[in-house]
Amino acid sequence: MKIYIVLVCLTFLLSLKSLAQMPHDAIYMNKNLTCAAIVYGNSSWTDYWENSLKRENQNIGKLTSESMTAMISYGITKKFNFIAVVPYVKTHASEGNLLGQEGFQDVSFWLKVKPFSYKGLAGHITMGVSIPMTDYVPDFMPLSIGYGSTVLTSRAILSYNHPSHFYVNGSFAYHLRGNVEVDRDAYLNGDDLTYSNEVPVPDAIETSFRLGYLKKDNQLELFAENFSCTSGDAIRRNDMPYLTNDMKMTQVGVYGKYQPKNIGVNAKLAYVVDGLNAGQATTFSVGLLYLFNLSILN
Amino acid sequence: MKYYILTFLFVIGLFSCSKEIDEIEVLPYAPTSLDETAGTWKTFVLTGPDEIVINKPVPVTDAAYLSELDSIKNTVIPNLSGDQKALIRYWGAGSVLRWNEIARELSARYNIPPASNAEGLYPVPDAANPLADPKFPFANPPYTARALAYLSVAQYDALVSAWHYKYQFNRKAPFQVDTSIKPLLPPSDLPAYPSEDAVVAQASYVVLLAMFPGEEPFLRSKLEECMQVPVWAGMTVSSDIDAGKKIGAGVAAKVMARAKADGMGSSNNQSLTAGMIDHARSLGMVNPWISQESPARPPMLPNYGAVKTWNFDRIRLESIRPPMPYLEGSPEFKKDMDELKNIQKNQSRKQAAIANYWADGPGSFTPPGHWHRYAASAGVDSEFNEIRMARLFAYVGTALMDAGIACWDTKYFYYSPRPQQFGLKTSVGLPNFPSYTSGHSTFSFAAATVLSAFFPEKETIFLEYAGEASDSRVFGLIHYRIDCTMGANHGKVIGDYAVERAREDGAD
Secondary structure (H helix, E strand, C coil): CHHHHHHHHHHHHHHHHHCCCCCCCCCCCCCCEEEEEEEEEEEEECEEEECCEEEECCCCCCEEEEEEEEEEEEEEECCEEEEEEEEEEEEEECCCCECCCEEECEEEEEEEEEEEEECCEEEEEEEEEEEECCCCCCCCCCCCCCCCCCEEEEEEEEEEECCCCEEEEEEEEEEEECCEECCCCCEEECCEEECCCEECCCCEEEEEEEEEEEECCEEEEEEEEEEEECCCECCCCCCCCCCCECCEEEEEEEEEEECCCCEEEEEEEEEEEEEECCECCEEEEEEEEEEEECCCCC | CHHHHHHHHHHHHHHHCCCCCCCCCCCCCCCCCCCCCHHHCCCCCCCCCCCCCCCCCCCCCCHHHHHHHHHHHHHHHHHCCHHHHHHHHHHCCCHHHHHHHHHHHHHHHHCCCCCCCCCCCCCCCCCCCCCCCCCCCCCCHHHHHHHHHHHHHHHHHHHHHHHHHHHHHCCCCHHHHCCCCCCCCCCCCCCCCCCHHHHHHHHHHHHHHHHCHHHHHHHHHHHHHHHHHHHHCCCCCHHHHHHHHHHHHHHHHHHHHHHHCCCHHHCCCHHHHHHHHHHHHHCCCCCCCCCCCCCCCCCCCCCHHHCCCCCCCHHHHHHCCCCCCCCCCCHHHHHHHHHHHHHHHHCCHHHHHHHHHCCCCCCCCHHHHHHHHHHHHHHHHCCCCHHHHHHHHHHHHHHHHHHHHHHHHHHHHHCCCCHHHHCCCECCCCCCCCCCCCHHHHHHHHHHHHHHHHCHHHHHHHHHHHHHHHHHHHHCCCCCHHHHHHHHHHHHHHHHHHHHHHHCCCCC
16 A cells, blocks of 8 residues: 555665665765665565554455665765665555556666764755656555655754764654656545545654664664655545555664675564554565776766 | 664664555545536426425524624634635535545445355344344445445435525625635535535435445444534534535435335345346356355345436336347357457456456445446546535436446346356456346446446546456456456446436536
């Protein structure tokens, strides 16, 4: 359901971040250093929150979203990085007769800067835009591969690295989510029947807290994240989710990266512990990383 | 640092005010005609326009009237709030139109199939406890078709009666009696007694409350708005409203008496399905329809086909029932199946879009609601007056209900399997009832046929819409081609009966 889609988005963000450096971590590529990654992600749920009612749905069974994501991070300077992400998503319901969907989802571009650092403490800002790459159907939930929304994300991160290689960081992000055009010409938003093919997708706030150990390029991290729409309606009793829903979820997980040379791997496992209008997803991803020098800018 | 924070805030601000959705707004308009003789038009349920009796109004020189007038002029209009003016603009677009929209919105809100309970059963919605889970009603397509039909018939019959009295008594509107009153809605020469808005409001309230019994507070608020607006706007006085209420209530009672006896009460008689399945087998249906939901859900309203029709009788209904669909194993069946398999593999984005546009599934106002919407737009485009608009909805609405009844009769007569019983998926969701014929096709061609008769210049576009609605069920993988072509033909015939009736009602 929509739930699912947000999960997919999150999965991407998470898997991204979990790469060598992500829009919401505190790691930077050195100048001209480039990290290319390919990540397989798998997010699935059986239980979901229909509004606040936790339930399963025998006509969906287990809803799985698999993704293959290509990512590239590039160090413009060692305090200013560029990241691009391209995910391909495929969905499947284990029960019932809803047709699975697949395709390229939303391409995203990010800039990350470190405006200040003092001893181990640093502040970071990332700005990103995510744009649907294809004309996929956004409101065939929960089978749709994405929201179809253009999203602008601004994120502030405060990080502290201890000389012992342990680190903590907290981040706050605001997702400005643009209206979506759907194939239908009327839809319910709360109790209001809206006569339009344009659907408002609620904005969302994402907060996270991370605790980890980073030595050279090897990393182990525990994290907790909360994703909360700032408005929206609830899934009606026994109805399907929709783009307008007020989706909230809290997720905890573990992430690790091992990069002995220029080739490395990463992996992530996450689990939704609480939610509203959302699937209780278990997500894992594994990625292959490749570091190399690219001097395109000089 | 400051710069970064500013940028951050700027980007947030840039897009946070863009959630507003533009909907097409219908503004008050002056109708192209008054239809002064509409009091003689043939009604659906009323035996005559004066079946509900109202008193002769007092003349406009009477002290009681002058006091009403004074109240409007010196108390009501000078003190209108911004909210009241907004309501005048809203309701001024037409009471018939607005109540039709309200009914569509309620249909969408109530169009959700009940959830199964812990025992794996589906509790039946209970009209006596409408807001419990599951809510009553489940406003599925047959239910919505019927609700909209009764609403429209009640509005139309009540307005015929209102027009009869308007031109019998010829009492002028306040702004004509006292020209210093400036009406806040487009003025016309339509006599004010009884108020057409009150007639429509009261009739609509009664019918919709019967159809959506959990919505009393919501419907009452709309009723009050709709009756107050013409007074606020200087179009009527309260005695016009009172007379209108009386007609609306009287006509709605007659119309609801028909509704209570039309057979809807036994439309969900599940004990009939065993016999229906045996019958289908006797016709050669090797694999009759079975629910594809888990747990298996009883089929939607298996006896809706026995509900009383509007524009033809039962003998006619049986005589126009489409012939046998292709049987499993036949080359024709295989051809239809191959078309679906090919779409499942290679569905184009355009096919998906058509399937989605017309899906009109749970949470929507269903195909009957979609066609009422088209009727409303066409009526507004032609600047129909209230009674023309009600007449349009009444013929489109009764044709849609007849289409639902005749289609459901066909569905349960043949009890044919859905493509999903042979392994296909769907991109729109699978309705829980037999396949042949397609409800979308039958509804759409019935409505398009009526609309084409009312708006001949738009025939091409209406038939194109109906064709898309019909195709959409193949593109969405839930109907065989034969379900749609035969449903379309059936719908045209059903629509023709409504057109035939309309030609004889004295309006044209």
